[in-house]
Structure formats: structure tokens, C-alpha cells
Amino acid sequence: MTRGTRLLGAALLCAALGLTGCSSGADGAATGDGADEAPPVDFKTPPAVSATPTVSGVVELELPLEAYAWTDAEIRTRQQGEDLLAAACMRSYGFDLEPRPLYRGDKALRDARRYGVSDPATASRFGYHMDPAARGPKPPEENYTPAESLVLFGPQEGRPAARKQNGKEIPKGGCWAKSLRDLASEGPEVHPDKEEFADQLGGFTFQESQKDPRVKKAFRAWAACMKERGYSYANPMAAVExxxxxxxxxxxxxxxxxxxxxxxxxxxxxxxxxxxxxxVAYQERAVEENQELLDTLKQRKEAILRAASRAGASN
Structure with missing residues (x-):
């Protein structure tokens, strides 16, 4: 029996926005067996800087790891493929769920604020806050029946549940996990802990760069400048926070x-x-020391995007 149409809801928001925190701790650090691993790059000796541009904004800046991470547009393509495959799987069990609305994502917004606020007009309008109009719509509310949840997400660990629906075996992890496996089936395998490695590595270089003597010297000059204007902050992030x-x-x-x-x-x-x-210098070293894994992740991303595009073309 087909139920009324529902939306693939907020539980799937991670893929829509590309949020690494969905499989990590509250502070964004990876959890699980790899949480106590050694840092992925050795920065005991700071890398040499080839050139220092004069920068008045951030929008035009590109970092080396961006070639391996997911963009907002790629996340939207992936999301559409995931949703279409999951919805097709759900229909085979008698449930009619529509794909989620396509979210704009906020990765580009976050990247534009990587080094804090940089645009005078934005600072004058919003301070350190984001422009509300720049964000995408809120995710739809979850509203699944127990049967829908069972088929979409599979039996939950530690909870007794049926393994079949309408006489048909439920795939491992439900239709949602099946859609992810199907999209990635043509690409190289990657341990789940490493799926967001490029973004995690970018977070690591961001933190480490703030410890660099050249950056700390710039922070001291900035702090003295702020002091002259009547504000006491040790560095730009202290003002943001x-x-x-x-x-x-x-x-x-x-x-x-x-x-x-x-x-x-x-x-x-x-x-x-x-x-x-x-x-940039820190990320170049990070790429060099993790080239094999990053290349594998890029190949996997490209395979997923090809599969997602095919799913969109066939639906």
C-alpha cells in the first residue's frame, strides 16, 4: 500500500550541506578509533612561503585542498542522486517519498569568512553575523512512520525489528545506505572515517597556521591597531568569538x-x-604528505558525481 507523499527529511541534512560534524564530535573532531591518531602533517618546521599577496577580501582566494573537497554545487548534485536512488528504493517497498528541496548550502559562506570578516560593507551591516538572506531554506521536518523509518534507515542497532517489509528483504542500512553504496560503487573504497578527510585536513591547517611565527607577528600588529581604536583582542578570531x-x-x-x-x-x-x-604553504605540505589518500578521495568524488548525474538523467 502506498502512503501519502513525504519529504526525505532533516535526518538527511548532512549530505545536503556537506557537514562533517554529522559523523563527528560536537567540536568537529573526528570520533572513533582514529580520534587519537597523530596529526596528518608534520609542521614542526614551518614551510616556506613563496609569495605574499596584498589582500582586501577573501572571495577570490583559493586554497590547495579545495581541489579535493566538495563544493556546494557538487554537494547539490550528490544530494539529488542520493535522494532519487533512495526514493526509487522506497517505492519498491510501497512508500512514496519525494526528494528533498535542493539546498544552496553554506560552505561558500563559511569559506568567505575563513579569516574572519573582511568586507567593510558587510561589517557595517552585519558585524560578525552572516547575512540571513544568503542562507538556504530550513530543512523539512522529519515525519516518518515506524515502517518508513525501518525501510529508509534499516533496523537500528540493539533494537529488535523486522528484516523484511511486504515480504521483501530490507537492504543493509536501509534504502538510504543503499543509495550511498550505489553512488559510490564505481569509485575506489575509502574508510568511512576518511570520507571528509580533505575538509578535516583543511581545518587542521587553519589551526596550525595560527601558530606560525609570521601569522602571530601579523596578529600582534592587528592587535596593536585595534588597541589604538579602543578594543582589546589578542587576534582576529578572539573578536569573532x-x-x-x-x-x-x-x-x-x-x-x-x-x-x-x-x-x-x-x-x-x-x-x-x-x-x-x-x-597555502601549510596546505601544499599537507597535500604532499597525504597525496595518495587525497587522490583516492578525488577519484571517489568524481565517480559519485558521475553516478549522481546518471541517476538524475534517468528520473
Missing amino acids: DRRFTESATASAEEIRVAEADVACKREHNVIGIWYAVE
Whole structure:
């Protein structure tokens, strides 16, 4: 019996937005057996910087690891393929679930703020907050029946449940897991802990670059500049993380003034140019020391995108 049409809902939001935290701890660090592994790159000796650009914004900047990570557009293509395959699988069990609306994703927004706020106009309007209009729509609410959940996600570990629906065996992990396996079937296998390795490695280089002597020197110049304007912060991230601002839904007049000073001091001392140049060097070393795995992930991504495009063309 076919039920009324439902949406593939919020439980599947991870794939829609490409959020690595869906399979990780609250702080974004990977959990599981690999959590205590040694750092994936040796930065005991800081890498040499080839050139330091003068930077007034972030939108035009590209980092080496971006070639291996998922873009918002690629995430949308993957999501559409996942949803179409999962929906087709669900129909074979008598359930009619529509694919999710395509989300714009927020990876590009987050990347544009990688080194904090950098645009004077944005700082004057929103302070350290994101422009609400730039975000995609909220995900649909989950509203699955027990039978739908069983077929979509499979029997939950530790809970007794039927292994069949309408006399048909439920695939391992349900239709959702089957759609992921089908999309990735033509690409090389990768351990689940490594699926988001490029993004995780980018997070590592971001943190390590802030410890670099060249970046710390730029931070000190920025902090002195901010001090002259009446604000006391050790580095740009300290301003972004000011609880007066993070705990407010919108930017206060004070937050806007701080953000405007932040941008002015970054430009005066080319903080973003220096920081970016250093992180490029860090990422180049990260790529060099993890080239084999990154190439495998890129091949896997390309295979998934080809399969997702075929799924879209056939539906």
C-alpha cells in the first residue's frame, strides 16, 4: 500500500550541506578509533612561503585542498542522486517519498569568512553575523512512520525489528545506505572515517597556521591597531568569538564598530594576505604528505558525481 507523499527529511541534512560534524564530535573532531591518531602533517618546521599577496577580501582566494573537497554545487548534485536512488528504493517497498528541496548550502559562506570578516560593507551591516538572506531554506521536518523509518534507515542497532517489509528483504542500512553504496560503487573504497578527510585536513591547517611565527607577528600588529581604536583582542578570531556577539541573534552597534575596526586593521597590516600565504604553504605540505589518500578521495568524488548525474538523467 502506498502512503501519502513525504519529504526525505532533516535526518538527511548532512549530505545536503556537506557537514562533517554529522559523523563527528560536537567540536568537529573526528570520533572513533582514529580520534587519537597523530596529526596528518608534520609542521614542526614551518614551510616556506613563496609569495605574499596584498589582500582586501577573501572571495577570490583559493586554497590547495579545495581541489579535493566538495563544493556546494557538487554537494547539490550528490544530494539529488542520493535522494532519487533512495526514493526509487522506497517505492519498491510501497512508500512514496519525494526528494528533498535542493539546498544552496553554506560552505561558500563559511569559506568567505575563513579569516574572519573582511568586507567593510558587510561589517557595517552585519558585524560578525552572516547575512540571513544568503542562507538556504530550513530543512523539512522529519515525519516518518515506524515502517518508513525501518525501510529508509534499516533496523537500528540493539533494537529488535523486522528484516523484511511486504515480504521483501530490507537492504543493509536501509534504502538510504543503499543509495550511498550505489553512488559510490564505481569509485575506489575509502574508510568511512576518511570520507571528509580533505575538509578535516583543511581545518587542521587553519589551526596550525595560527601558530606560525609570521601569522602571530601579523596578529600582534592587528592587535596593536585595534588597541589604538579602543578594543582589546589578542587576534582576529578572539573578536569573532566575543560572547557578547556570538550570543546575540543580530549585530549590536558595538559589534558593528568592532567589526569595522577589525576590517580596517586587517587591511592596514595585510593580515589576510599574510595568513593566506602561510596557510597555502601549510596546505601544499599537507597535500604532499597525504597525496595518495587525497587522490583516492578525488577519484571517489568524481565517480559519485558521475553516478549522481546518471541517476538524475534517468528520473
